[in-house]
Amino acid sequence: MTIPHILFYGLALGILACTAVVAFSRSIVRSAFALLGATLGIAGIFGFLGADYLAVVQVMIYVGGIMVLFLFAVMFTSQIAEVKATNRAMRRLPAALLCLAWLGMALFVIWTYPFVQRVQADRPATPPLGEALLGHYLLPLEVTGVLVVVTLVGAVAIGRYGKKGGA
Amino acid sequence: MGVTLQQVLTLSAVLFAGGLYVVLTRPNAIAILMGVELILNAVNINFVAFERYVHHGIAGTLAALITIVLAAAEVAVALAIVISVFKSIGTIEIDETNELKG
Numbered sequence: 001m002t003i004p005h006i007l008f009y010g011l012a013l014g015i016l017a018c019t020a021v022v023a024f025s026r027s028i029v030r031s032a033f034a035l036l037g038a039t040l041g042i043a044g045i046f047g048f049l050g051a052d053y054l055a056v057v058q059v060m061i062y063v064g065g066i067m068v069l070f071l072f073a074v075m076f077t078s079q080i081a082e083v084k085a086t087n088r089a090m091r092r093l094p095a096a097l098l099c100l101a102w103l104g105m106a107l108f109v110i111w112t113y114p115f116v117q118r119v120q121a122d123r124p125a126t127p128p129l130g131e132a133l134l135g136h137y138l139l140p141l142e143v144t145g146v147l148v149v150v151t152l153v154g155a156v157a158i159g160r161y162g163k164k165g166g167a
Numbered sequence: 168m169g170v171t172l173q174q175v176l177t178l179s180a181v182l183f184a185g186g187l188y189v190v191l192t193r194p195n196a197i198a199i200l201m202g203v204e205l206i207l208n209a210v211n212i213n214f215v216a217f218e219r220y221v222h223h224g225i226a227g228t229l230a231a232l233i234t235i236v237l238a239a240a241e242v243a244v245a246l247a248i249v250i251s252v253f254k255s256i257g258t259i260e261i262d263e264t265n266e267l268k269g
Contacts, residue, residue: 002169004169004170005169005170008170008174008175012178015178015182016178016181016182016185019182019185019186019189019205020185022185022189022198022201022202022205023185023188023189023192023193023202028195028197028198031198031201032197032201035201035204035205038182038205038208039204039208042182042208042211042212045175045178045212045215046211046212046215046231048170049175049212049215049216049218049219050219051215051218051219051227051228051231053228054211054215054228054231054232054235057232057235058211058235061235061236061238061239062204062235065239066204066238066239066242069242069243069246070197070200070201070242070246072246073197073246073249073250074197076250076253077197077249077250077253077259091192092192095188095191095192096188098187098191099184099185099187099188099191100184102183102184102187103180103181103184106180106183106184107177107180110173110176110177110180111173111177115172115173115220115221116221117171117172117220117221118220118221118223119169119219119220120218120219120220120223125225125228128225129225129228129229129232132225132229133229137229140229140233144233144236144237147237147240148236148239148240151240151241151243151244152240152243154244154247155243155244155246155247156247158244158247158248158251159246159247159250159251
C-alpha cells in the first residue's frame with residue numbers, strides 16, 4: 001500500500017459514496033450536492049492521472065456552471081422531496097440486475113484484455129494543449145464553440161416560452 | 168507498482184453503472200440528468216486513463232475537454248426543456264408527463 005494507492009482509493013471511495021447518495025437519496029437537493037462531491041472527486045482523479053488542466057476545467061465548469069444550473073432548475077420546479085422512490089417503468093430490482101450485468105461484462109473485459117501499459121511521464125500538460133487547440137485541433141474547437149452558442153441561445157428560447165408565452 | 172490501468176477503468180465502470188442505475192430508476196427528470204452527468208464523467212475518466220497508460224499524447228485530454236463542454240451545453244438545454252415542461256404540465260415526474268400536446 002503506497003501513497004498513490006491510498007490517494008486513489010480514497011478518491012474512488014469518495015466518488016462512489018457520492019454516487020450512492022445521488023442514486024438513493026430522496027431529496028433532490030441532497031442529490032445535487034452529492035453530484036457536486038462526485039465531480040470534485042473526479043477532478044481529483046484527473047489530477048492524479050496527470051491531467052491538471054482538465055482538473056481545473058472540471059471544477060470550473062461543474063461547480064461554477066452545471067451545479068448552479070441544477071440548483072436553479074430544482075428551485076424553479078419546486079419538487080424538492082420525492083414521494084416515490086422509483087418510476088413505474090423500472091423498479092429497483094430489475095434496474096440493479098441490469099446494471100450489475102453490465103458491470104460484470106465490463107469488468108470481465110477490463111481484467112482479461114491484455115493492455116500494454118507504459119505510464120506517461122509527468123510533464124506540464126497545458127502548453128502543448130493550447131498549441132494543439134489553436135493548431136491541429138482548431139476545427140473541433142470552433143465547432144464546439146458554435147455548438148455552445150447555439151445551445152445556450154436555444155436554452156434561453158426554450159426556457160422562455162412556456163404556456164404563458166404562447167409558444 | 169503504482170495504480171494500474173485496470174484499477175482506474177474499474178472505478179470508471181462502477182461509476183458508469185451507478186449513473187445508469189440513476190437514469191433507470193429515478194422518477195424525477197432532474198435526477199435523471201444527474202445520472203447522465205455521472206455517465207459522462209465516467210467516460211472522461213476513461214479518456215484520461217487511456218492517455219496516461221496506453222496512448223500517450225494529448226488526444227485523450229482534448230476529447231475529455233470537448234466532452235465536458237458538450238455536457239455543459241446538454242445540461243443547459245435539457246434543464247430548459249424540463250422547466251418548460253414544468254410550466255406547461257405542472258410536474259416533472261416522468262410517469263406523469265406521458266401525453267403529447269398536453
